[in-house]
Amino acid sequence: MRCVLVGPPGCGKGTLSGSLIEKLQITHISTGDIFREHRATKSEFGQKIASYIDKGELVPDELVLDIVFDRLEKPDCAKGFIFDGFPRTVAQAEALQARLAKAGKPLDVVIAFSVPDEVLIQRLITRRVCPNCNAVYNIVNKPPKVENICDNCQHELVHRSDDHEEVIQNRLDSYRKSTAPLLDYYEKQNLLFNVDGSRGSMAVEKDVLDYIAKNGF
Ligand code: AMP
Numbered sequence: 737m738r739c740v741l742v743g744p745p746g747c748g749k750g751t752l753s754g755s756l757i758e759k760l761q762i763t764h765i766s767t768g769d770i771f772r773e774h775r776a777t778k779s780e781f782g783q784k785i786a787s788y789i790d791k792g793e794l795v796p797d798e799l800v801l802d803i804v805f806d807r808l809e810k811p812d813c814a815k816g817f818i819f820d821g822f823p824r825t826v827a828q829a830e831a832l833q834a835r836l837a838k839a840g841k842p843l844d845v846v847i848a849f850s851v852p853d854e855v856l857i858q859r860l861i862t863r864r865v866c867p868n869c870n871a872v873y874n875i876v877n878k879p880p881k882v883e884n885i886c887d888n889c890q891h892e893l894v895h896r897s898d899d900h901e902e903v904i905q906n907r908l909d910s911y912r913k914s915t916a917p918l919l920d921y922y923e924k925q926n927l928l929f930n931v932d933g934s935r936g937s938m939a940v941e942k943d944v945l946d947y948i949a950k951n952g953f
Contacts, residue, residue, distance in 0.1 A: 737762055737816045737953040738841060740823065740832075742918050743849030744911040745904065746856040746863065747933040748940055750872045752847070753820045755941050760948070762816035765807055767800060767824075769870050776867070792898055792906030794914055797827050804828075805835060824915045829922070844953040846922040847944060849933035853908060860904050864893040878937075 737760060741749040750766065757764045771789060774782040781799075788795045804822055807813070823829040836842050864873045864884065868891035873880050880886060884893045898907065922928045929947050931940050 737818075737845070737948065738836070738843050739817070739953075740819045740843060740846045740922075741821075741849070742846055742915065742922070743933060744851065744853075744856055744915075745907045746859040747849035747851045748937055749820045749849065750870070751937045752940055752944060753818050754872070755937070756818055756944070759945065760816065762818055763810075763812045764820060765804070765813075765817055765822065766820040766870070767795075767804060767822040768820075770803060770807065771795065772867070789898060790903070792903040792910060794824055794910050797825055797831075800824075800828060801831050804832070808835070823918060824910075826917050826921050829918055843927055845929055845948070845951070846918075846927045848919055848922070848928055848930050849940075850930065851933040855934050856908065857901065857904055860899045861901065863899055864895055866891050867894050 739756075739762075741752065743749055753764045753766065756762065771782075771785050775786050775789065776782070781803075785795045785799060800822065808817070819832075823832050833842070859874065859877075862874050862876045864875060864880075865871070866873075866886035866889065869886060869889045871886055871888050872878075873886075873893060880893065885891070886893055897903070919928065929944070931943050933940055
């Protein structure tokens with residue numbers, strides 16, 4: 737299955753990705769995770785993108801596309817993939833579409849999450865992530881077994897620097913301005929499956945798995 741997740745920060749894209757890759761044996765590609773890994777190495781590229789991430793702004797398309805298309809060349813993408821946080825602009829979506837069309841492997845589905853802003857803000861403020869294996873927790877709804885320690889790899893969890901209220905507002909603005917137009921773009925191609933992401937992760941996962949089974953992706 738070739739799938740894109742579209743939704744505002746904190747809507748549950750990362751959590752759904754975690755369960756889908758396990759159940760469907762497909763590859764997870766999160767541009768946010770890739771960027772944070774580059775940033776942590778303090779590479780030239782990492783330094784270039786850091787200021788955008790810190791401010792909650794989108795990294796320019798030309799810096800995003802090369803990284804994504806290199807990742808798509810890796811053999812583990814042949815069995816199918818789930819894009820989490822990409823595309824985030826119509827230009828990125830058009831570039832992805834052209835690339836996949838050239839390979840004769842178009843997208844099967846775009847899963848679109850809707851969640852009210854107040855729920856998103858609360859979730860992001862209480863979200864904790866593992867910088868080692870990228871597992872996602874929430875100190876209220878989904879705490880780790882040992883406080884602030886990842887259940888999977890025992891690494892210390894972090895509160896992402898962009899998961900603080902001042903930056904969250906910018907991220908929500910970027911989503912509305914640059915990413916939300918994707919919904920229309922994919923609706924016109926009949927690829928959209930809408931989910932109410934304000935519910936618990938199990939209910940969201942069930943809706944998505946039922947839809948995938950029904951359509952035979
Ligand atoms: P995320 O982990 O998906 O919330 O992404 C964290 C940050 O990385 C975003 O706020 C952007 O600054 C940047 N980013 C991630 N994916 C993209 C993308 N596809 N296009 C532009 N910027 C991105």
